[in-house]
Amino acid sequence: MSFQSFIHPERRRSVPPFPLLIAVTMSGTVALHIFIPALSTAGRELGASPATAQLTITLYLVGLAIGQLVYGPLSDRFGRRPVLLGSLVAYFLGMLLAIPAESIGALIVARVLQSLGACGALVLGRAMVRDISNETDAAKRLAVLITCMTLTPTLAPGLGGLIEAWLGWRAIFVVLAFVVGSLLLLAVALIPETNRNPVSGRGVGFVLGGFARLLRSAKFRRYLLAGSCAGTSLYAFLSAAPFLYIELLHRSPQEVGLFCVVVSVGLAAGAMAVRVLIGRMEIRHGARLGNGICVLAALLLMAAHFAGMVSVGTLTGTMLIYAFGAGLGGPNAVAGAMSVDPAAAGSASGLYGFCQMALGALATLAVGLWYDGTALPLSVVLTSVxxxxxxxxQRL
Structure with missing residues (x-):
């Protein structure tokens, strides 16, 4: 096989298998969620404080945020396939570096490399689905893709907890290395170039210009803030969960994963509710309803803390409600942001994704730095956002 046919295998296959694109896209956040139950154990073994250990989550989110702004323009210029393969290689190498990590610093470096690779899988999987579909098929396929992606935060923490309990936290990265390596080999063999018209003249300057146009719109800024705050603030819970459940509530690491699964089910249920309510209420009203539920849940968690009633039931229950509100409000906010300037839908998607992950990183950082062994920092951060x-x- 020639080098050119390796990079651009159009002669061998014209359309990538849709199930493979789903798997590639889902893999983009699996390394984030699957490690959460092992966070406390890994931190103790490496001699790290809770705040330092949580940087393995926070900086992973930072990598995902930055990548949202980079991978799209790169794939427009050089094609989807070579950029995707490069991102999967970085993802795989990040797993290999994490397995033997002997310090929290080494683990953090490995996690950042993982995130920079994972973001390519996340962004380019979606882009390829759009490339190979007409307008009607794209809507159907993206709906399936989004539904499948909800399985990652639902199933990954439980799986991570089981692996950590049976084999130790390092085994999580062994399993992920096998998964990502397999996806890389399948991508080399089965995924062709789907961007048939790479644009050489539209680089970073063109993309930044689109960002500037969107940010001048007050409507876009409000939807951007609303959706980013409501959705990614859940990452603050996910990063705090191992410490709250294990150290405050004295539960096992594998139970942490199961509790995170329960909370993630609320997120999926909220997203399903959007499909029921769509067309029955305006987008802004759906976003307000979901956000109102988030406010209520955050206040209930704060009240439980001050009343001395934080338990597995109250923590999981309030976060389940919060996740439902985020699942309901987030998609409506996304739809509102994307409708501001249809001609700049790509830039809107990238900027929205960047802000989601960036604000999620800030939320996890705030909870980590303030962590005092109670649920107060988490409740205050969630209430604030x-x-x-x-x-x-309210200003829309």
């Missing part, structure tokens, strides 16, 4: 979201939505 949901109230900020409510203010933004």
């Amino acid at each position: 949901s109230v900020a979201s409510a203010i933004a939505l």
Whole structure:
């Protein structure tokens, strides 16, 4: 096989298998969620404080955020396939570096490399689905893709907890290395170039210009803030969960994964509710309803803390409600942001994804730095971001 046919295998296959694109896209966040139950154990073994250990989550989110702004323009210029293969290689190498890590610093470096590779899988999997579909088929396939992606935060924490309990936290990265390596080999063999018209003249400057146009719109900024706050603030819970459940509530690491699964089910249920309510209420009203539920849940968690009633039931229950509100409000906010300037839909998607992950990283950092062995930092952060979201939505 020649080098050119390796990089651009159009002669061998014209359309990539849709199930493979689903798997590639889902893999983009699996390394984030699957490691959460092992966070506390890994931190103790490597001699790290809770705040330092949580950087393995926070900086992973930072990598995903930055990548949202980079991979799209690169794939427009050089093609989807070579950029995707490069990202999967980085993802795989990040797993290999994490397995023997002897310090928290080495693990953090490996996690950042993982995130920079994972983001390519996340962004380019979706882009390829759009490339190979007409307008009607794209809507159907993206709906299937989004539904499948909800399985990652639902199933990955439980799986991570089981692997950590049976084999130790390092085994999580062994399993992920096998998965990502397999996806890389399948991508080499089965995924062709789907961007038939790479644009050489539209680089970073063109993309940044689209970002500037969108940010000048007050409507876009409000939807951007509302959706980013409501959705990715859940990462603050996910990063705090191992410490709250294990150290405060004295539960096992594998149970942490199961509790995270329960909370993630709320997110999927909220997203399903959007499909029921769509067409029955305006987008802004759906976003407000979801955000209102988030505010209520955050306040209930704060009340439980001050009443001395934080338990597995109250923590999991309030976060389940919060996740439902985020699942309901987030998609409506995305739809509102994307409708501001249809001609700049790609830039809107990239900027929205960047802000989601960036604000998620800030939320996890705030909880990590403030962590005091109680649920107070988490409840204050969630209340603050949901109230900020409510203010933004009320001005629409």
